[in-house]
Amino acid sequence: MLKECWKNVQERTPLVHNITNYVTVNDVANVLLACGGSPIMSDEPEDVEDITAICGGLNINIGTLNERSIQGMLRAGKKASELGHPILLDPVGAGASKLRTDTAAEIVKQVKLTVIRGNISEIKTIASGSGTTRGVDADVADAVTEENLPAAVTFAKELAKRLEVIIAITGAIDIVADGETAYVIRNGRPEMGRITGTGCQLSGLATAYVTANPEQRLEAVATAVTLMGVAGEIGWENMQPTDGNSTYRNRIIDAIYNMDGETLESRAKIERA
Amino acid sequence: MLKECWKNVQERTPLVHNITNYVTVNDVANVLLACGGSPIMSDEPEDVEDITAICGGLNINIGTLNERSIQGMLRAGKKASELGHPILLDPVGAGASKLRTDTAAEIVKQVKLTVIRGNISEIKTIASGSGTTRGVDADVADAVTEENLPAAVTFAKELAKRLEVIIAITGAIDIVADGETAYVIRNGRPEMGRITGTGCQLSGLATAYVTANPEQRLEAVATAVTLMGVAGEIGWENMQPTDGNSTYRNRIIDAIYNMDGETLESRAKIERA
Amino acid sequence: MLKECWKNVQERTPLVHNITNYVTVNDVANVLLACGGSPIMSDEPEDVEDITAICGGLNINIGTLNERSIQGMLRAGKKASELGHPILLDPVGAGASKLRTDTAAEIVKQVKLTVIRGNISEIKTIASGSGTTRGVDADVADAVTEENLPAAVTFAKELAKRLEVIIAITGAIDIVADGETAYVIRNGRPEMGRITGTGCQLSGLATAYVTANPEQRLEAVATAVTLMGVAGEIGWENMQPTDGNSTYRNRIIDAIYNMDGETLESRAKIERA
Numbered sequence: 001m002l003k004e005c006w007k008n009v010q011e012r013t014p015l016v017h018n019i020t021n022y023v024t025v026n027d028v029a030n031v032l033l034a035c036g037g038s039p040i041m042s043d044e045p046e047d048v049e050d051i052t053a054i055c056g057g058l059n060i061n062i063g064t065l066n067e068r069s070i071q072g073m074l075r076a077g078k079k080a081s082e083l084g085h086p087i088l089l090d091p092v093g094a095g096a097s098k099l100r101t102d103t104a105a106e107i108v109k110q111v112k113l114t115v116i117r118g119n120i121s122e123i124k125t126i127a128s129g130s131g132t133t134r135g136v137d138a139d140v141a142d143a144v145t146e147e148n149l150p151a152a153v154t155f156a157k158e159l160a161k162r163l164e165v166i167i168a169i170t171g172a173i174d175i176v177a178d179g180e181t182a183y184v185i186r187n188g189r190p191e192m193g194r195i196t197g198t199g200c201q202l203s204g205l206a207t208a209y210v211t212a213n214p215e216q217r218l219e220a221v222a223t224a225v226t227l228m229g230v231a232g233e234i235g236w237e238n239m240q241p242t243d244g245n246s247t248y249r250n251r252i253i254d255a256i257y258n259m260d261g262e263t264l265e266s267r268a269k270i271e272r273a
Numbered sequence: 274m275l276k277e278c279w280k281n282v283q284e285r286t287p288l289v290h291n292i293t294n295y296v297t298v299n300d301v302a303n304v305l306l307a308c309g310g311s312p313i314m315s316d317e318p319e320d321v322e323d324i325t326a327i328c329g330g331l332n333i334n335i336g337t338l339n340e341r342s343i344q345g346m347l348r349a350g351k352k353a354s355e356l357g358h359p360i361l362l363d364p365v366g367a368g369a370s371k372l373r374t375d376t377a378a379e380i381v382k383q384v385k386l387t388v389i390r391g392n393i394s395e396i397k398t399i400a401s402g403s404g405t406t407r408g409v410d411a412d413v414a415d416a417v418t419e420e421n422l423p424a425a426v427t428f429a430k431e432l433a434k435r436l437e438v439i440i441a442i443t444g445a446i447d448i449v450a451d452g453e454t455a456y457v458i459r460n461g462r463p464e465m466g467r468i469t470g471t472g473c474q475l476s477g478l479a480t481a482y483v484t485a486n487p488e489q490r491l492e493a494v495a496t497a498v499t500l501m502g503v504a505g506e507i508g509w510e511n512m513q514p515t516d517g518n519s520t521y522r523n524r525i526i527d528a529i530y531n532m533d534g535e536t537l538e539s540r541a542k543i544e545r546a
Numbered sequence: 547m548l549k550e551c552w553k554n555v556q557e558r559t560p561l562v563h564n565i566t567n568y569v570t571v572n573d574v575a576n577v578l579l580a581c582g583g584s585p586i587m588s589d590e591p592e593d594v595e596d597i598t599a600i601c602g603g604l605n606i607n608i609g610t611l612n613e614r615s616i617q618g619m620l621r622a623g624k625k626a627s628e629l630g631h632p633i634l635l636d637p638v639g640a641g642a643s644k645l646r647t648d649t650a651a652e653i654v655k656q657v658k659l660t661v662i663r664g665n666i667s668e669i670k671t672i673a674s675g676s677g678t679t680r681g682v683d684a685d686v687a688d689a690v691t692e693e694n695l696p697a698a699v700t701f702a703k704e705l706a707k708r709l710e711v712i713i714a715i716t717g718a719i720d721i722v723a724d725g726e727t728a729y730v731i732r733n734g735r736p737e738m739g740r741i742t743g744t745g746c747q748l749s750g751l752a753t754a755y756v757t758a759n760p761e762q763r764l765e766a767v768a769t770a771v772t773l774m775g776v777a778g779e780i781g782w783e784n785m786q787p788t789d790g791n792s793t794y795r796n797r798i799i800d801a802i803y804n805m806d807g808e809t810l811e812s813r814a815k816i817e818r819a
Contacts, residue, residue: 022295022568023575023587027519029296029469034518039469040366041296044339050370066590066614068339093586097596194803196575196585238515242784244803245580246573246796250519257467257517295568300792302569302742307791312742313639314569317612323643341612511788523792530740530790 002268003261005213005223010036014211017055017080018204019043019073021063021092024197027249028059028204034257035227037208043069048076057085057211059204060111062103063092070103077111086114086210086217090203094118095125105129108163114210115221117168117203120144120152127159144173153182153273166210166221170202174229175273176222183222186269187229189236194245198252202228205256222270230267231255275541276534278486278496283309287484290328290353291477292316292346294336294365297470300522301332301477307530308500310481316342321349330358330484332477333384335376336365343376350384359387359483359490363476367391368398378402381436387483388494390441390476393417393425400432417446426455426546439483439494443475447502448546449495456495459542460502462509467518471525475501478529495543503540504528548814549807551759551769556582560757563601563626564750565589565619567609567638570743573795574605574750580803581773583754589615594622603631603757605750606657608649609638616649623657632660632756632763636749640664641671651675654709660756661767663714663749666690666698673705690719699728699819712756712767716748720775721819722768729768732815733775735782740791744798748774751802768816776813777801 014037020028025041032039042051045068052058058080060073080087089111091104104126107113116126121142144152153175160167161179169175174185192198206224213220235251243251287310293301298314305312315324318341325331331353333346353360362384364377377399380386389399393416417425426448433440434452442448447458465471479497486493508524516524560583566574571587578585588597591614598604604626606619626633635657637650650672653659662672667688690698699721706713707725715721720731738744752770759766781797789797 021587023571025296026299026469026572030519030522033467033469040369041294041337042366042370043337044372046340047338047370047372050372051366054369064587064589065593067592068341093588093597096586096600097588097593099590099593099596194579196572196579234515242780242797242800242804244800246576246799246803249576250523250796251515253519254515254517257519258515298569299572299742303792303795306740306742313642314567314610315639315643316610317645319613320611320643320645323645324639327642507788523796524788526792527788527790530792531788 001216001219002223002226002265005209005216005220006261006264009208009212012212013038014057014208015040015055016057016059016204016207016211017042017052017076018059019069019076020059020061020200023063024200027197027253028200031201031253031256032204032208034253035205035208043072045071045075048072049079052076052080052085053083057207058087059207060087060107061090061092061200061203062100063200065100065103073107074110077107081112087111088115088117088203088207089113090200091116091118091122091126094122101125101129113165114217115166115168115206117170117206119171120169123167123169144169144171144175149173149184153177153184157182166218168206168221168225170199170225174225176218176225178218181218182273184271184273185222185225185229187226187233189232191236191248192232195249226268226270227256227259227264230264231259233267274489274492275496275499275538278482278489278493279534279537282481282485285485286311287330287481288313288328289330289332289477289480289484290315290325290349291332292321292342292349293332293334293473296336297473300470300526301473304474304526304529305477305481307526308478308481316345318344318348321345322352325349325353325358326356330480331360332480333360333380334363334365334473334476335373336473338373338376346380347383350380354385360384361388361390361476361480362386363473364389364391364395364399367395374398374402386438387490388439388441388479390443390479392444393442396440396442417442417444417448422446422457426450426457430455439491441479441494441498443472443498447498449491449498451491454491455546457544457546458495458498458502460499460506462505464509464521465505468522471501499541499543500529500532500537503537504532506540547762547765548769548772548811551755551762551766552807552810555754555758558758559584560603560754561586561601562603562605562750562753562757563588563598563622564605565615565622566605566607566746569609570746573743573799574746577747577799577802578750578754580799581751581754589618591617591621594618595625598622598626598631599629603753604633605753606633606653607636607638607746607749608646609746611646611649619653620656623653627658633657634661634663634749634753635659636746637662637664637668637672640668647671647675659711660763661712661714661752663716663752665717666715669713669715690715690717690721695719695730699723699730703728712764714752714767714771716745716771720771722764722771724764727764728819730817730819731768731771731775733772733779735778737782737794738778741795772814772816773802773805773810776810777805779813
């Protein structure tokens with residue numbers, strides 16, 4: 001599945017509309033180009049409908065949201081929903097402020113999402129904030145570990161089922177789940193956390209992957225998560241003694257640019273759970 | 274001419290006011306510093322007139338336009354027009370959305386532009402959108418090739434004459450034309466299209482070049498286009514086996530930083546047409 | 547003091563809220579991660595109070611201010627003042643436009659600042675714009691040199707005393723002063739001026755350093771300034787023949803990532819004045 005999903009992105013050049021934060025937007029654009037996709041950025045409410053209409057998928061990231069761009073997110077999201085485009089939500093900082101929590105909940109409510117990708121804390125906020133009365137916080141800890149993995153997988157599947165989306169929880173161990181099936185991925189490096197925006201980049205990648213793989217969306221997201229982790233490992237192997245996090249950022253994107261399906265498949269640490 | 278234009282930028286350190294998109298703005302700033310210029314960014318309507326007044330030239334890029342920044346573009350453009358500063362328009366995405374097409378047309382109408390730089394599709398939108406009744410779309414194809422080059426050169430010259438600007442159409446083959454003369458440039462690498470923002474960077478460079486070369490504006494723009502292409506070639510030659518598009522971006526800007534007039538002249542593939 | 551301040555940042559992982567310009571924001575985030583801190587960016591007035599409340603310090607940079615973000619700066623600044631958080635102002639372009647000069651003055655007036663960091667021209671604008679009737683422009687020249695250093699140190703101390711802040715004036719020679727004591731720092735490389743945003747990065751670093759060193763704020767800022775200069779020197783030593791300003795940017799951040807307290811202390815050119 002990894003090789004096939006990878007090949008489809010190469011061959012179909014998915015065009016992705018991104019409404020993303022201004023901190024990591026350049027890296028998101030370059031990672032989309034690196035993986036074989038093509039990026040367009042637009043967040044102005046009067047512009048987003050036209051732009052999303054010429055794209056194949058939509059990536060909504062609330063990292064530096066403002067009142068104007070929130071309207072852009074909702075209008076683009078509704079238009080892309082109408083057109084049947086795959087839509088990913090990256091709820092950056094949901095739980096850290098009322099505006100972010102409310103905005104993420106509003107997008108979940110108004111937009112027909114395909115994927116929600118975040119860290120465990122953001123995904124727990126999504127779970128709490130969208131009308132459940134179950135105490136999800138009590139069920140899952142603040143980081144996914146080998147010990148609490150089964151509980152986290154169950155949490156991801158149940159949330160995926162309830163919201164009818166694919167849930168991707170990323171961290172040291174990654175989980176990608178729909179209501180039935182989950183993939184657990186153990187690629188990546190802890191040093192990736194010392195670079196700004198590896199999460200945002202992954203959201204861009206995952207949007208390109210679901211867009212180019214409409215027949216196998218769960219597998220597409222799992223492949224994107226694996227790709228990011230494998231690129232993090234290869235990038236780290238290429239580090240020189242004086243390199244630090246700024247060069248590491250370049251080396252990861254470079255590794256995605258130079259990836260091939262065989263390498264991806266041979267290095268993948270992915271299993272069904 | 275290349276050596277002289279290059280030298281004038283080095284010696285005159287043109288200060289360029291940029292109203293540009295947030296995707297590639299950092300690269301635009303670094304490429305302006307690399308070429309010997311100096312960048313200032315400001316898009317707030319209440320700020321732009323003061324800022325443009327202390328600069329020598331203005332670079333307007335509509336890549337992530339919004340309602341506020343459009344007002345900034347128009348106010349800065351009018352002020353810079355009054356002051357006689359050279360002004361470049363990069364109509365990113367004109368033709369892809371109504372807002373972008375209309376904004377580009379409004380800028381063409383209200384601002385005394387010196388240069389319009391875009392890909393063939395954006396320039397065709399400018400041609401259609403500014404009041405002509407001729408079917409320009411019928412005259413020029415969607416990419417400039419050796420086959421349709423004569424027609425594209427004629428199109429560029431006629432549009433330049435009608436709008437009283439320099440037209441720069443960039444792609445695999447680049448055309449820089451005023452109403453009388455055109456330059457055709459064949460430098461560059463196809464891999465530059467796998468980096469976000471090489472077009473935006475070129476618009477920054479071209480603004481610095483026209484600002485520092487008031488006596489020979491057409492030659493200045495042609496030199497900037499040649500410089501970007503030569504830097505793309507040198508940057509590619511410096512690539513290491515594990516490098517990809519992210520590092521290539523750095524290598525191109527580095528090549529501009531390390532350029533000298535002799536190298537530029539000896540590698541240039543430029544001719545009058 | 548350098549080693550201790552450095553160690554405190556490593557151990558305490560200061561979380562810094564940044565309201566900063568979109569030109570250099572990615573580098574600011576990566577430099578904060580490189581030094582051992584953690585960045586959050588938010589400029590929306592409805593979001594900033596919640597975000598600043600979960601952080602330890604606030605970095606306000608007016609480089610691409612707009613009407614909305616100015617409200618964000620003031621609301622975040624007042625909230626952080628109430629919470630007793632250290633707050634740094636980087637008055638980018640104060641003196642270059644009325645809006646920037648007025649905004650900087652308004653922030654000085656409404657926010658309980660801990661540090662103001664800028665070049666000599668910006669700091670002189672702050673001095674003039676905050677109610678003094680003394681002709682500060684007459685006292686200090688446009689660049690700090692060995693000749694006018696004593697006058698510049700006196701100016702910095704007096705301004706620090708009057709505004710009850712730490713003043714950091716950076717350039718070829720750096721001055722960090724409170725009302726009583728000043729440090730003069732002579733690290734760094736002139737080529738740092740050919741990279742966009744080394745000043746913005748330093749403001750991020752200085753905010754992390756004051757946040758993690760509440761017991762010795764003046765020393766913390768002086769250490770951050772020294773760190774930036776030493777990293778600039780190490781980054782330059784690591785340059786390869788084809789490298790230019792874009793790669794130099796990465797090498798400086800990488801040098802901060804790889805710094806240790808001993809190296810910092812042994813290479814520091816810092817003295818009390």
